[in-house]
Amino acid sequence: MTVSSTKRMEITRAMGGIGIITNPNSKLNKKMPSRGRLLGYIVGQFGNLEITNSIDDIGRVAELFKEQGVETLAINGGDGTISRTLTAFIRAYGAQPLPQVLILRGGTINMLADNLGIRGSPEEILVRMLESQSGVRSRSLKPLATLTVGGQYGFLFGNGLIANFLAEFYRKKSGPVGAVLLVLKIYLYWIISPRNYLRIIASDNYRVVFDGQPNPDPLQSLAMMASTVERMPLRVRLFPEVSKGLSRFQFFSLEMSPRSLPWKLPFAIMSNRPGRWFGKVSRMASKMIISSESGKQSYTLDGELFDAPGGRLAVNIGPVVQFVVV
Numbered sequence: 311m312t313v314s315s316t317k318r319m320e321i322t323r324a325m326g327g328i329g330i331i332t333n334p335n336s337k338l339n340k341k342m343p344s345r346g347r348l349l350g351y352i353v354g355q356f357g358n359l360e361i362t363n364s365i366d367d368i369g370r371v372a373e374l375f376k377e378q379g380v381e382t383l384a385i386n387g388g389d390g391t392i393s394r395t396l397t398a399f400i401r402a403y404g405a406q407p408l409p410q411v412l413i414l415r416g417g418t419i420n421m422l423a424d425n426l427g428i429r430g431s432p433e434e435i436l437v438r439m440l441e442s443q444s445g446v447r448s449r450s451l452k453p454l455a456t457l458t459v460g461g462q463y464g465f466l467f468g469n470g471l472i473a474n475f476l477a478e479f480y481r482k483k484s485g486p487v488g489a490v491l492l493v494l495k496i497y498l499y500w501i502i503s504p505r506n507y508l509r510i511i512a513s514d515n516y517r518v519v520f521d522g523q524p525n526p527d528p529l530q531s532l533a534m535m536a537s538t539v540e541r542m543p544l545r546v547r548l549f550p551e552v553s554k555g556l557s558r559f560q561f562f563s564l565e566m567s568p569r570s571l572p573w574k575l576p577f578a579i580m581s582n583r584p585g586r587w588f589g590k591v592s593r594m595a596s597k598m599i600i601s602s603e604s605g606k607q608s609y610t611l612d613g614e615l616f617d618a619p620g621g622r623l624a625v626n627i628g629p630v631v632q633f634v635v636v
Contacts, residue, residue: 328357328439329380329409331371331395333387335363336416345416345432349386352436356443357384368395372402375409382634383409384439386432388417393464393612396456400463400629410451412439412634418485419613422465425539426452426633438636449636455538455556456628457611463628464612466542469600470533471564471571473608473615474510480615486544500572511568515603520561520595528603529591532564532571536598536625543613550582551594556630562592597626 330353332346350359358378360371372395375383383399385392392413399408413423414432428435442449456463479492499507515528536559537549549560566574566589578590585592600607602621609616609623 327378327380328353328382328384328412328436329371329375329378330357330359330384330386330414330436331362331368331391332359333391333416334361336387336391336418345386348433349414349436352433353440356440362395365394365398368398369402372398375399376402376406380409382412382439384412384414384436386414386416389419389421389464389466389612390614391417392422393462393614396631397461397463400456408629408631410632410634412436412636419543421541421543421612422539424545425465425541426454426635428635435636439634442636447636449634451632452635453556453630453632455559455630457536457538457559458626458628459609459611460616460618460623462611462614462616464614465537465539467536467609467611467625468533469535469607469609470514470531471511472533472535473610474512476610476613476615477608478510489544497572500569508568511571513568514607517601517603518563519599520593521597529563529565532566532568534561534563534600536561536595538627546579547582548579551584551592557627558594558596559625559627560592561595561598562590565589565591597624599624 330349332349334343334346346359346361353359362368362371385395412435413426413428414435415423415428415430416432438447441447454465457465457467459467475492479489482488496507496510511532513530513532515530516534517528518525538552538559540549540552541547551560564578574588577588581587581590583592600623605621607618607621607623609618
């Protein structure tokens with residue numbers, strides 16, 4: 311027996327069902343091309359699965375799910391897919407409340423899922439969600455504030471060497487092991503190839519305005535980061551202060567010379583405290599404007615790479631999203 315699209319829409323609306331977005335272009339989904347069909351089979355008549363191949367597709371599905379009154383948005387893709395999907399839904403929903411969001415861990419790194427404590431394969435997570443709807447299993451909601459940067463919404467921003475590192479990493483498109491190997495390669499460049507080292511690790515001067523208050527002096531920085539989640543990829547806990555509320559993000563700047571970075575960085579990572587420590591300067595803010603004196607600024611938001619027009623961009627706290635943890 312098949313269920314017509316009209317009937318499925320009625321079921322989804324009546325039950326406040328699950329709307330699934332799956333990105334077939336994520337690395338893990340490419341390895342298992344049948345995953346989309348399997349997720350559709352699991353959710354059955356209690357939801358709707360849409361395959362999105364482009365940003366336009368995501369916008370179309372956002373309008374569709376809004377019309378259907380979908381209660382839970384399940385996203386099967388990596389952190390970049392989650393960021394682009396939430397951006398499309400925030401734009402489509404406007405002042406209306408967003409659906410609850412379920413992360414299915416369909417990416418390579420799964421930084422956001424790790425921060426939320428979500429474990430398992432996409433299929434296992436979806437089954438647990440359906441069990442929670444029938445009362446077999448409990449679930450909880452965890453709110454996270456977003457960052458808005460350059461018209462996009464996400465959770466982890468970085469410029470300078472962070473963006474340069476990702477550009478280098480994406481050339482090979484490897485996983486967590488490849489990221490560790492790239493770090494070791496950069497340390498090797500530091501010893502034997504200064505030219506290649508400085509291609510990735512280079513400082514710039516920035517003018518920064520925090521919460522409307524200009525910093526008195528330009529910052530010479532290797533990288534700046536801002537986050538509303540505690541842990542970076544590979545579960546490195548760099549932003550512990552964000553757990554204290556949803557109205558501010560934690561920011562830090564690496565203000566050290568390129569040559570001193572390899573030995574200072576481990577101590578800077580371990581510090582995790584406000585103020586200055588081994589060249590890492592940390593503070594809390596709700597908005598900031600970063601202007602590069604070179605007129606160029608590449609940056610990343612949740613693993614996606616962008617360029618700031620004229621080297622200037624704003625980083626602000628965005629809407630709060632309710633994530634399902636099951």
